[in-house]
Amino acid sequence: MKKNITYILIFFLSFFIIFILYKSLNKENVYIPEKVLNEKISNFSSKDLFTENIINSEDFILKNKYSLINIWASWCLPCRAEHEILMEISKDDSIFLIGINYKERSVNAKSFLHKVGDPFDIIFTDKDGTLSINLGAFGVPETYIVNSDQEIIKRYIGTLSKKQFQEIKKIINK
Amino acid sequence: MKIIKFLLIVVFFSITLQNYLFGKENKLTVEKISKNLRCLICQGQSVYDSQSDFANSVKIIIKKKIEQGKSENEIYEFFTNKYGEWIVYDPKLNIQTVILWIFPLILFIFGGLLIIRKVFIN
Amino acid sequence: MLFSNVGHYSLIFGLIISVILILHSIKRLNDNNIILGKKIFYLLFSQFFTVVLSLIFLIYSFVISDFSNQTVYNNSHSTKPLFYKISGTWGNHEGSLLLWMFVLTLFIFIFFIKSKNQPKNYRLLTITFQQIIIIGFFLFLLLTSNPFNYLYPVPKEGLGLNPILQDPALAIHPPFLYLGYVGSSIIFSSSLAALIQNNVNKEWAVHIKKWILSTWIFLTLGIMLGSIWAYYELGWGGFWFWDPVENVSLMPWICLTALLHTIVVLEKKSILKTWILILSISTFTLSMSGTFLVRSGILNSVHTFANDPGRGVFILVFLLALVLLAIVIFFLYQDKNIKVEKKIFWMSKETVILINNWFMMYFLSVILVGTLYPLFLEVLTNNKISVGPPFYHKLILPFLVPFMFLMAIGPNLKWTKHNFNKINYQQILLLIVALIISFLIANLNGVNLLFVTVVIAFGFYLFFVTLKDFFEKKYNISQKLAHFAFSFFILSVLFNGIFSTEFSANMKIGDKIHFDEGIIKFKKIETYNNKNYKSLVGSFEIQDKKNNLINLNPEIRIYNQPSILTSEADIKTSFFYDKFLVFNILKDDNFFNVRYQIKPFMLWIWISILLLATSGLVSFIKKIK
Numbered sequence: 001m002k003k004n005i006t007y008i009l010i011f012f013l014s015f016f017i018i019f020i021l022y023k024s025l026n027k028e029n030v031y032i033p034e035k036v037l038n039e040k041i042s043n044f045s046s047k048d049l050f051t052e053n054i055i056n057s058e059d060f061i062l063k064n065k066y067s068l069i070n071i072w073a074s075w076c077l078p079c080r081a082e083h084e085i086l087m088e089i090s091k092d093d094s095i096f097l098i099g100i101n102y103k104e105r106s107v108n109a110k111s112f113l114h115k116v117g118d119p120f121d122i123i124f125t126d127k128d129g130t131l132s133i134n135l136g137a138f139g140v141p142e143t144y145i146v147n148s149d150q151e152i153i154k155r156y157i158g159t160l161s162k163k164q165f166q167e168i169k170k171i172i173n174k
Numbered sequence: 175m176k177i178i179k180f181l182l183i184v185v186f187f188s189i190t191l192q193n194y195l196f197g198k199e200n201k202l203t204v205e206k207i208s209k210n211l212r213c214l215i216c217q218g219q220s221v222y223d224s225q226s227d228f229a230n231s232v233k234i235i236i237k238k239k240i241e242q243g244k245s246e247n248e249i250y251e252f253f254t255n256k257y258g259e260w261i262v263y264d265p266k267l268n269i270q271t272v273i274l275w276i277f278p279l280i281l282f283i284f285g286g287l288l289i290i291r292k293v294f295i296n
Numbered sequence: 297m298l299f300s301n302v303g304h305y306s307l308i309f310g311l312i313i314s315v316i317l318i319l320h321s322i323k324r325l326n327d328n329n330i331i332l333g334k335k336i337f338y339l340l341f342s343q344f345f346t347v348v349l350s351l352i353f354l355i356y357s358f359v360i361s362d363f364s365n366q367t368v369y370n371n372s373h374s375t376k377p378l379f380y381k382i383s384g385t386w387g388n389h390e391g392s393l394l395l396w397m398f399v400l401t402l403f404i405f406i407f408f409i410k411s412k413n414q415p416k417n418y419r420l421l422t423i424t425f426q427q428i429i430i431i432g433f434f435l436f437l438l439l440t441s442n443p444f445n446y447l448y449p450v451p452k453e454g455l456g457l458n459p460i461l462q463d464p465a466l467a468i469h470p471p472f473l474y475l476g477y478v479g480s481s482i483i484f485s486s487s488l489a490a491l492i493q494n495n496v497n498k499e500w501a502v503h504i505k506k507w508i509l510s511t512w513i514f515l516t517l518g519i520m521l522g523s524i525w526a527y528y529e530l531g532w533g534g535f536w537f538w539d540p541v542e543n544v545s546l547m548p549w550i551c552l553t554a555l556l557h558t559i560v561v562l563e564k565k566s567i568l569k570t571w572i573l574i575l576s577i578s579t580f581t582l583s584m585s586g587t588f589l590v591r592s593g594i595l596n597s598v599h600t601f602a603n604d605p606g607r608g609v610f611i612l613v614f615l616l617a618l619v620l621l622a623i624v625i626f627f628l629y630q631d632k633n634i635k636v637e638k639k640i641f642w643m644s645k646e647t648v649i650l651i652n653n654w655f656m657m658y659f660l661s662v663i664l665v666g667t668l669y670p671l672f673l674e675v676l677t678n679n680k681i682s683v684g685p686p687f688y689h690k691l692i693l694p695f696l697v698p699f700m701f702l703m704a705i706g707p708n709l710k711w712t713k714h715n716f717n718k719i720n721y722q723q724i725l726l727l728i729v730a731l732i733i734s735f736l737i738a739n740l741n742g743v744n745l746l747f748v749t750v751v752i753a754f755g756f757y758l759f760f761v762t763l764k765d766f767f768e769k770k771y772n773i774s775q776k777l778a779h780f781a782f783s784f785f786i787l788s789v790l791f792n793g794i795f796s797t798e799f800s801a802n803m804k805i806g807d808k809i810h811f812d813e814g815i816i817k818f819k820k821i822e823t824y825n826n827k828n829y830k831s832l833v834g835s836f837e838i839q840d841k842k843n844n845l846i847n848l849n850p851e852i853r854i855y856n857q858p859s860i861l862t863s864e865a866d867i868k869t870s871f872f873y874d875k876f877l878v879f880n881i882l883k884d885d886n887f888f889n890v891r892y893q894i895k896p897f898m899l900w901i902w903i904s905i906l907l908l909a910t911s912g913l914v915s916f917i918k919k920i921k
Binding site for chain 2: 102103128129130132133134136138139140
C-alpha cells in the first residue's frame with residue numbers, strides 16, 4: 001500500500017512538472033515590471049537638445065494634462081519606423097511631447113529632425129543613457145504616457161503600432 | 175605531539191577568525207555589482223558580460239552610486255525598484271523564493287535520514 | 297534536390313526498420329533459441345546505414361551549398377570556409393538531430409555486437425527500448441524538423457551561420473555532448489531490460505560499467521569543450537556562468553558520476569540495486585529534459601539560438617511517455633527483483649560511496665531547482681526572478697568541504713568492514729599542512745573570506761592525500777587520478793576566481809594608460825577583408841610591473857551573412873596565467889571599450905578536466921582487457 005502511494009505521487013509529480021513546462025512554452029520572454037504602471041515618475045533634468053540649457057521634467061509635466069515621453073535616437077531603426085506616428089500625435093494639442101534623445105551626438109539628432117520633422121515640444125539629451133535607466137527604461141524606443149500628477153498611465157516598449165496609436169488617442173481625448 | 179598539533183590548529187583558526195571578524199571590508203567595485211545584475215535586454219548575460227547600451231548605462235549608474243557612497247544592498251534595491259526582482263541574480267529570501275532556497279537543504283536532510291536507515295537500522 | 301530526396305526517404309526507411317526490429321525482438325522473446333542470429337545484426341546495420349546516408353547527403357548539400365535545401369539555406373552561405381560548412385551541418389537544429397540519430401543508431405549497433413555474452417532476452421529488450429527511443433526521434437525529425445525540406449524557387453544565396461558558432465571548439469562540442477547524451481539512453485534501455493529480466497547483478501554491472509564509463513568520458517569532454525568555447529568567444533574571461541543551458545548539461549553529468557561510483561558497489565557487493573536503476577533512469581531523463589529545455593528555447597540563455605514551441609511540445613510528450621514507461625516497468629517488476637539486501641556496516645567503502653551519492657544528489661538538486669524554479673514561479677505566480685551564480689555558490693561551496701574530505705579518506709577504506717584501529721597521524725598532519733598553506737595564501741593576498749580559505753584548505757588536503765597515495769603500492773590508478781584531478785580542478789577554479797584581476801577603460805588609438813598592473817598602449821587598428829567577414833585588428837602593447845612587454849591583438853569581426861558583430865579576444869596563455877584582452881566598438885566613433893584581464897591557472901582548469909577524462913579512459917581500457 002505504501003508502495004502504491006509512492007508510485008502515485010511520482011506519477012502525479014511528473015505530470016505536474018511536464019504541465020508546468022508545457023505552460024512555460026507559451027510564455028513570452030519580454031518582461032514588463034507591473035509595478036511601474038500607475039506609479040509616479042520622479043523629476044529628471046538634463047540639457048535641452050537645442051538650447052543646451054538645463055531643463056526639468058516637472059516644469060512641463062505638471063503643466064500639461066497629458067505628456068508623452070519618448071526615448072529615441074536617429075541611429076535606432078525602430079525609432080525611425082514610429083516617427084510617423086509621433087508626427088501624427090503631435091498634431092493633437094492636448095498632449096505634450098517630451099523627447100529623450102538617447103546616446104547620440106546632438107549634431108546627428110538635429111540633422112535627423114531637420115530632415116524628417118520634429119514631433120517633440122521639448123527634447124532632453126541623455127548622452128550616457130543614465131536618464132533612461134532612472135526612468136526604468138530598457139532602451140530605444142520606449143514610450144510613456146504620463147498625466148499631470150506625474151503618474152504613468154501607459155508604457156510601450158518597442159516601436160509604437162497603429163493600434164497603440166489609436167489607444168493613445170482614446171486616452172487623451174477622454 | 176598531539177597536543178602541539180591541536181594547539182597549532184586552534185591558534186591558526188583564532189587568528190583567521192579574528193581577521194575576518196575585524197578585517198577590512200572588501201572594496202565595492204562596479205565589476206562585483208555588475209556581475210550580479212542581469213542585462214535585461216540580452217539573452218542571459220550579466221551586465222558585466224554585456225556591451226549593450228543598456229548594460230553600459232547601468233555600469234555608469236553603478237559607478238555613480240558607489241561614488242555617492244551607497245552600499246551594495248542599496249544599489250541592488252535601486253535597480254529592483256526600477257526593474258523588479260528579475261534584474262538581480264541573487265534572489266532575496268522571501269515567501270516566493272523560500273522553496274528555492276530550502277528545497278535542496280530539505281532533500282539533503284531527507285537523504286541523510288535514508289542513509290542512516292540503510293546503514294544503522296535494517 | 298535529388299540528394300535531399302534520397303536523404304529524406306532514407307530516414308523513412310530507417311523508421312520502418314525500427315518498427316520491424318521491435319516486432320522481431322518481441323517475437324524472439326518467447327522462443328528457446330539462445331543465439332541471436334544475423335537477422336538482427338543486418339537490421340541494425342541497415343538502420344545505421346540509412347542514417348549515415350542521410351547525414352552524408354546533408355553534409356554534401358552543405359558542402360556544395362545546395363540552397364534548394366531549406367536547412368542549408370537557413371544556416372549556410374557560399375562564402376563560408378569549407379570547415380564551417382561541414383560543421384555547420386550540426387550547428388543547427390535539424391542537422392544536430394540527424395547527428396543525434398547517427399549516434400543513437402551507431403550505439404545500439406555497437407551494443408548488439410558487444411553484448412554477445414549477455415542473456416538473450418536482456419539483449420532483445422534493450423534493443424526494443426532503444427528502438428522506442430529511436431522511433432521517437434525519427435518521428436521528431438520527420439514531423440517537426442525535417443532537414444531535407446525543399447525550397448522552390450531555389451534561393452541564390454543562404455542566410456549564413458551565426459558567426460559565434462563558427463568556431464573550431466564548437467564544431468566538435470555537439471558531437472561529444474551527443475555521444476554522452478545518447479550513451480545515457482543505452483544505460484536507460486539496458487537498466488529497464490535488466491529490471492524486467494531480473495538481471496540486475498554483478499555480471500550486468502561489469503557489462504554496463506563500460507557504457508557508463510564511455511558515456512561519462514564523452515560528457516566530461518563535451519562540457520569542457522563548450523566551456524572553452526564560452527571562455528574565449530562569449531565570456532569576457534569567464535568560463536562558467538551557471539547559465540541554464542550549461543546547468544542542463546551538468547545535471548546528467550552529476551547523476552552519471554554518482555552512478556559511476558555506485559555501479560562499483562553493485563559489482564563488488566551486489567547491493568543498492570533499486571538505487572542504481574533510479575540513477576540510470578534519471579541520467580537519461582535529465583539528458584532528455586536538457587534537450588527539451590535547450591531546443592524549445594524556453595530558457596533565457598546565452599546559448600539559445602533558435603526556438604520553436606511546436607518542437608517543444610513534441611519532446612515534452614515524448615519525454616513524458618518515456619518517464620511513464622519507466623515508472624510502469626518499475627511498478628511491475630521492482631518487487632520481484634529486490635530481495636532483502638545485506639546490511640551495510642557503517643565504517644566501510646559502501647557507506648562512503650553512499651555518502652558520495654548523497655552529496656551528488658544534493659548538488660544535483662541545487663542545480664535542478666535553480667534552473668527550473670524561475671520557470672515554475674513564472675507560470676504559477678507570474679513573477680519573474682533570476683537565479684544566478686551567487687545562489688549556486690552559496691548553496692554548493694559549503695558542502696564541498698565535507699565532500700572533499702570524504703573524497704580523500706573514502707578510497708582508502710575497505711569494503712564490507714573497515715577496522716579503525718589507530719588514528720592516522722599522517723592524514724592529520726596533511727590536513728594541518730593544508731590549513732596552514734591556505735591560510736598563508738589567503739592572508740598574504742588579502743582574501744577576506746573565511747569560508748573560501750576553508751574550502752581551499754580542504755582542496756589542498758585532498759590534493760596532498762591523493763598525491764601521497766600515488767606513491768603507495770596498492771592503489772587503483774584511475775580512481776586516484778580522478779580524485780587528484782578533482783582537487784586540482786577545485787583549487788584552480790578557486791584561485792582563478794580569487795586572483796583574477798581586470799582593467800577596463802574606453803580608449804582611442806594612441807592612448808596610453810597606467811593601471812595597477814602596468815601600462816597599456818593602444819597602438820593602431822588594421823582592417824582586413826576576409827571571405828565572409830571584415831575584421832578590425834587592434835594592436836595593443838602591455839608593459840607589466842617587471843617591464844616585460846607583450847603585444848596583444850584582439851579582433852572585432854563584422855560578418856556580412858548574417859550581419860553580426862563579434863569580438864574575438866586575444867589570449868596569451870602561459871603555465872600560470874592567461875592574459876586576456878578584448879575590445880569593442882563604442883557608439884562614440886573614436887573610442888573603444890578595452891578590457892584587459894589576468895586570469896591565473898586558466899590552463900590548469902582545462903588540464904584538470906582532461907586528467908579527469910583520462911582517469912575514465914584508463915579505467916575503461918582496464919575493463920576491456
